[in-house]
Amino acid sequence: MNNQNIFDAHITLGPSQYFDINPDTVLQLMDQNNIEKALISPSDQWMAVDNTIGNRKIAKYVNDWPERFLGYASVNPWYGEKACLELERALGDGLCAIKVNPLRQGFILLEKICAPIFEIANQYKLIVYVVTGIGVLSMPLQLSEIARRYPEAIFIMGRSGWSDFHLMDFIPSVQQSPNIYVETAYNFPETLNTVIQTIGLDRVLFSSDAPFSNTRMEIEKIRNLNVDALGSRNIFYGNIIQLLNEKKI
């Protein structure tokens, strides 16, 4: 059980206000916790302003460690047409999914400046990781509305509404939008068990949100869910692999 493959759906890399996270640190963390592969995301500054620098860096890490990393591209929608061009370029450069962080990038999820990004995701059936749980800017039901508008895209509800939207909004918003997947970081077994009872476990993805959360404990938490070995394997690995195999770009 403890040696099962783990695919981490969300780890952040790069410089930020408070941390400077390099790939060696992340690889060490992954090795310590038997994480085979991870989807890595550009950090704050790279998401907010230095999109091309960030996307190139993430693509380089993916290229340098292809057995360990897949990458999110991130562009700030306020760059308009330039953002779309950069997104297309980054996806062509080997990144396979999109990360959106309304808090860092400065918009409400439903604002029209975001639409071109989601349209690209919809067109290519891409995975879009959206940080949620941020009052006003990015709440679970807002993401659910976006997911309904762009049914071909796959959305990962980053942080799953934590906090405190995990209390009430989280599960109904996932329930009404079949193209939303939930990540496990921060939420507790009790909530995750309820999600699994409600929508099944096929849409539950393990993520550690390293380096912010505690990777070892995030993994242990999954082992305390009311799921059998196959279910656990799918949360840790199978579900995200299937998603990645389904994407078309």
Place this chain on the structure above:
Amino acid sequence: MKAIDMHSHLPGKAFNYGRKPTPDFLYTMDKSGIDTAVVFTIDGFFYDPIQSNNLLNEQVKEANGRLIPFCTVDPRNEMAHLEIRRCICELGFKGIKIHPWWQGVSPLDPCMKMVAEEAVRLKVPIIFHDGTPPFSSPLQIAYLAGEYPDLKVILGHGGGMDLWIEAVAAVKRYPNCTICLCGSATPPAILRLMIEELGADKVTIGTDAGFGDDYYVKYRMEQFHDLLKDFPLIDQERMYWQNAVELLNI
């Protein structure tokens, strides 16, 4: 090391949790390495606070001093100060818990003055739920600390997931304001930054027990152990229990 959980709840009918017998609550504390817990209601934020205070009092009696109760009141009730006085002076409660979001009251609402003044008069702290606007942002709560410099104000979640930077600003601004690092509402890596920024004297720990199952409490304590072990022993003592003792005046 001795540990005082500065933020826990005895559940009831809210959220369909059901009442947790005191021995079960103590058993969870034992399993999680908690010696003493400050306990609040959950139901009192939604239903009758006086009845909830009485229920809390009954449960605490069975705990041999290991549970330290805080009362809650409806701040808009003109008799709220009398209920605070009853709980503190007659029942032996040690503080007040206000959950502005669930109780639908801003910390800046004029009715909060009576609560603050009674807390000052009785020399007891008020711990607030925080980290969730519009009624529970750290600086809203800390504003009250500014209005009442003798009031001990505790930010119950240290700003939570996204407003931790505001909690840091609040504690730096107002010397009578401290934070409770309440479990994983804030990412552990950020909790470390907060301690480094504010110093150990401003920090207590809390699990938010009463929400979620027993695993939740154990998980949160383990998270603290993992985090606090990197700090000097003297600082660990402050955060695990000494600061709580001072705040509670016990």
